[in-house]
Amino acid sequence: MLKQFNQAYANDALKTAIYGASPVGIVVMLYEGAIKALQAADVAIGQGRFDEKARMITKVMDILEGLRIALDLEQGSDAAANLNDLYLYMKVRLAKASLKNDLEVLAEVRALLETILPAWQQVDRGSAASLAEADRPAGA
Template sequence: MLKQFNKAYENDALKAAVYGASPIGIVVMLYEGAIKAIMTASIAIEAQRFDEKARMISKAMDIVEGLRIALDVEAGSEAAVNLNELYLYMKNRLGQASLKNDQVILAEVRGLLETILPAWQQVDRSQPAASAVAGA
């Protein structure tokens, strides 16, 4: 699972944090990374730095795809199936935003991520013992 996410991160300190995190902690970091990439892409559109916009949207799409791939849809969980569909929708919208240089679409996807992120943060905070065991 971690190999799928490395592509999204270029910074060695961040890689170290990812390898030291719980699985839920990794999800939180990925959401935060996607949100940051989308914000940076929006700023790049405003500044007409389209190469930077493309790179940041691509990074956000890679993160969302990593989150999607990590889902256990085959287990039949309704939450996993719903998240899979949502991640596919987000990737589609990010592609549209890139083609159209559309900050409104970027804001929409960022809003979706920001809506779900607190739930993951809460799960991460409520499972410190489980995280420590999982990391051992």
């Protein structure tokens, strides 16, 4: 019963966070979720829980595909094209990690996400600051 309550609370908290987030804020949450899932996959491999490892790696691959599909490649920006290529690369690497239970490859993908995450967080903070400035009454 307590586990179900905690799960329901976690789902409500997640829904609240998503509804209140900017599009960039959602990207930040997705990156954070992918990093946590990679950490869980690492632990699962160490414990021999390969069904859990597979579930976590699949979750990360789904997140990466969602991020990739959301890119606006038609505008032709180098950033979008580079992110597209990087997301595809990470998905290929994760397939290898899953097949071979390769902790080094999991660490590589996690490091890539952890390297990019601060840039998204900075953009999100800048967006929030701009919105706060726009909402402030004139002369305040």
